[in-house]
Amino acid sequence: MKSVAIKASSQNTTFKQILFLLFIAISSNAFAQKDGYWDKERATTKEIMVPARDRVSIPTEDLPVGTTEIVYRITLLDKNQEMANSLVSVLKAIPDPTGISQGSAGAVFLMSKISGDDKCTYSIFTSNENAKKYISDGRIDNACYSQAEPVSKDAKRLSVNKSSCLKEDISTIWFGLESKNWILSQKVVIEVVPWVDVKLSRGWNQDNKNEIISLCKTSTMAQKMANSDDFCVCILNKIMKQYRYDEFQKLLAVEKTKVYKDFGNSCYKDADISKNVFNDLRTQVASLIKAQKYNEAIPKLNTIVSEGKATALDYSSLGYCYILTKQYAKALKVLLEGEKLDDTELLVKLNLAHTYLVSDDYSAAKAIYKKYQTQNVTDSLSWIAKTKLDFAAFEKAGLPTKDFEKILKLYN
Helix, strand or coil: CHHHHHHHHHHHHHHHHHHHHHHHHHHHHHHHHHHEEECHHHCEEEEEEECCCCEEEEECCCCCCCEEEEEEEEEEECCCCCCCCCHHHHHCCCCCHHHHHCCHHHHHHHCCCCCCCCCEEEEEECCHHHHHHHHHHCCCCCCCEEEEEEECEEEEEEECCCCCCCCCCCCCCEEEEEECCCCCCEEEEEEEEEEEECCHHHCCCHHHHHHHHHHHHCCHHHHCCCCCHHHHHHHHHHHHHHCCHHHHHCCCHHHHHHHHHHHHHHHHCCHHHHHHHHHHHHHHHHHHHHCCCHHHHHHHHHHHHHCCCCCHHHHHHHHHHHHHCCCHHHHHHHHHHHHHHCCCCHHHHHHHHHHHHHCCCHHHHHHHHHHCCCCECCCCCEHHHHHHHHHHHHHHHCCCCCCHHHHHHHCC
């Protein structure tokens, strides 16, 4: 009884292992199918009689957008023979194109179980013009692939990455066949099944993506940024998710403009992109202030303020620019806002003192200058040193200077 129990337990374990392996196989197959599929609806199956010693060309059906691989099979049949299995039915057992290339078994599996005694050579062309030229003169210079050795059957896989026969924008290929039977006509069956990449099937190839990115970079929002790559990629991803390429192209100009605006606003609010945008603006502002282009720095700083992203230092910089462009009332307003945001930021306090001084409110200015004169405005720049630097800039800009000396004497 004990041995029977052990045997039953062993069988039960084996059964569970088999179920587990089946689960893995099914899961693996389902996962592979997510990336693409064999498009049996747009497969090509053509049976043609090739006259003795003659050449013909046969176009495929239109290849679907997103075709990245094709598998084809050429079979020559005797007069009364019929195909045992279609290529579509054969491919059902192969979840993705890579399985075809895993050793010789894949090629054997694809081969027709039957074929006639006749043989032919064939070539593949990417244009009707080259196929027609082949029919007239038999030259294969313009073929993307040629089978020069006569065959009675053949099967191959072509991919975008490994064959010039298949490109992202190609919709048809032509098979040129030459009969090697000098007396009788030949019956030839050509089958072509495309593998469609799910993402590419939406029509967004490299050129189409670049088109959207280029348009994005000309937008007002993008031109505010030192580097708009992340912003434009964000818009592109939203458009690709919402529309197929052909659907997007059918939109009216005003509809496209609205799409750009809506997605642009959404991307502009993205935390990481927004942070980069405003950091870019701050970098631009610092360069403009250093170059004494205060009028150009003001609108960039106002953009940061209006978007609600301004720090106390942004308000300080804006106030400084307003002082140097002699807009004292505006300087006072923004500096008081900056003070509310951070009452410990001494650069705001110093610019506030400057505003009072050039606005003839000496007593208000004096109180601030005197209160903070022993401190630093940054970790390495003292309040007094910064005051002297600012007074020199103000004097150069033609601001009122009559009280500058009084303030400097306070420090002595």
